[in-house]
Each structure stands twice: as structure tokens, then as C-alpha cells.
Amino acid sequence: xxxxxxxxxxxxxxxxxxxxxxxxxxxxxxxxxxxxxxxxxxxxxxxxxxxxxxxxxxxxxxxxxxxxxxxxxxxxxxxxxxxxxxxxxxxxxxxxxxxxxxxxxxxxxxxxxx
Amino acid sequence: xxxxxxxxxxxxxxxxxxxxxxxxxxxxxxxxxxxxxxxxxxxxxxxxxxxxxxxxxxxxxxxxxxxxxxxxxxxxxxxxxxxxxxxxxxxxxxxxxxxxxxxxxxxxxxxxx
Numbered sequence: 001x002x003x004x005x006x007x008x009x010x011x012x013x014x015x016x017x018x019x020x021x022x023x024x025x026x027x028x029x030x031x032x033x034x035x036x037x038x039x040x041x042x043x044x045x046x047x048x049x050x051x052x053x054x055x056x057x058x059x060x061x062x063x064x065x066x067x068x069x070x071x072x073x074x075x076x077x078x079x080x081x082x083x084x085x086x087x088x089x090x091x092x093x094x095x096x097x098x099x100x101x102x103x104x105x106x107x108x109x110x111x112x113x114x
Numbered sequence: 115x116x117x118x119x120x121x122x123x124x125x126x127x128x129x130x131x132x133x134x135x136x137x138x139x140x141x142x143x144x145x146x147x148x149x150x151x152x153x154x155x156x157x158x159x160x161x162x163x164x165x166x167x168x169x170x171x172x173x174x175x176x177x178x179x180x181x182x183x184x185x186x187x188x189x190x191x192x193x194x195x196x197x198x199x200x201x202x203x204x205x206x207x208x209x210x211x212x213x214x215x216x217x218x219x220x221x222x223x224x225x226x227x
Contacts, residue, residue, distance in 0.1 A: 042219040105157030
């Protein structure tokens with residue numbers, strides 16, 4: 001099914017563990033984004049990527065690592081999870097950098113760090 | 115630093131009512147403004163995009179207006195339906211890049227049958 005998919009849908013982990021959230025899009029969009037959504041903060045950009053092998057930091061990158069070896073995939077890794085990283089994570093994609101093009105969001109991954 | 119505020123945080127209305135959701139931003143030098151809808155447990159869906167040179171955009175029962183000079187945008191929903199129940203977020207873009215989108219925290223709308 002075409003679109004942008006995230007996995008897993010829900011994840012529970014413990015502090016200190018490494019966790020990888022997956023994002024896959026079928027449109028061959030150049031730009032991909034990772035956001036976290038928290039009560040009281042709204043959506044905040046973690047990392048983004050303009051193309052394969054090109055990534056850059058967003059507003060809240062600390063504690064996260066991304067890679068983009070293929071255009072369609074943009075995994076987000078929490079190297080050593082902390083409770084403050086409990087959040088809902090959204091992946092998004094766009095065909096261009098400009099916001100004249102719509103941003104398409106995945107359904108999110110709800111992550112709980114115990 | 116650009117800040118985007120949406121008031122109220124929650125709104126409950128009876129079905130059929132026309133309603134207005136508000137969005138304000140602190141820096142008027144925006145490139146464009148978008149309104150998104152978010153259903154519970156889902157991602158965001160783009161509803162309307164208004165360029166900085168435009169005053170409004172319409173899609174079906176939705177009409178979004180933009181007043182850059184006053185730093186305000188409104189989303190007007192006509193003849194509301196229970197299916198309109200969702201959280202509505204606005205986001206402003208600075209200098210055109212999607213990585214520069216600044217989101218408001220949203221208004222949670224409940225339309226009661």
C-alpha cells in the first residue's frame with residue numbers, strides 16, 4: 001500500500017536500551033523528517049534529510065541518531081533511551097524542501113521508556 | 115524566535131454550528147501558513163496552505179484566512195459535523211523550508227451530535 005508507514009506502532013523499552021524506529025515511504029520523496037509530539041510542546045523537529053546520505057539536525061537532536069542509506073527509508077535510533085524520550089514520534093515526507101508542497105505524515109510510533 | 119499560539123486549546127460545539135479556530139504568530143515575516151488536522155492516534159493531514167501573499171484559501175466547508183500584519187490566521191468551519199472532531203494545528207514556515215515549520219499546539223475540536 002502506497003504512503004508513509006512507521007513501525008512499530010507502539011514500543012515499550014527500558015532506560016539505557018537502544019531503540020530504532022522505522023519509517024518507510026513509497027513516493028520517492030526527497031525530504032524526510034522526524035518529529036516528536038509532547039503535551040505542552042507540540043511538534044518539534046528532531047532530524048531531517050534532504051536526500052540519501054544527507055541529514056541535518058532539527059530543534060531537538062540530542063540523544064538521537066538518523067541515517068538514510070536509501071531514499072525510501074529514514075530510521076531514527078535512540079542510542080541510550082531516557083525517560084524524557086517518552087513521546088509520540090512522527091515521520092513525514094515531502095517531495096521538495098519548500099513548504100509549497102504538502103507534508104505527508106505517518107501514523108506515529110508511541111514510545112514509552114520505563 | 116517564532117512562536118505560534120492557538121487559543122482555545124479545546125472547543126466543544128453542537129452539530130451544525132459554524133465555528134472559527136484561531137492561530138497567532140509572533141513574527142510576521144512568514145513564507146506561508148498551513149492548517150493541519152490530526153485524528154486521535156493518527157498523523158497530521160494537511161488541510162489548507164496559504165501563501166504569504168494570499169489572504170485566504172478555501173476547501174469545501176473550510177476557509178482559512180491570513181492577516182500577516184497582525185500575525186493572525188483563522189480556520190472557519192461551516193456547518194460543523196461530528197466527523198470534524200479532531201485536533202487542528204497551524205504551522206508557519208519561515209524562509210520556505212519545511213525544516214523551518216513552527217507548529218502551534220493545536221485546538222481540540224469536539225462536534226456533538
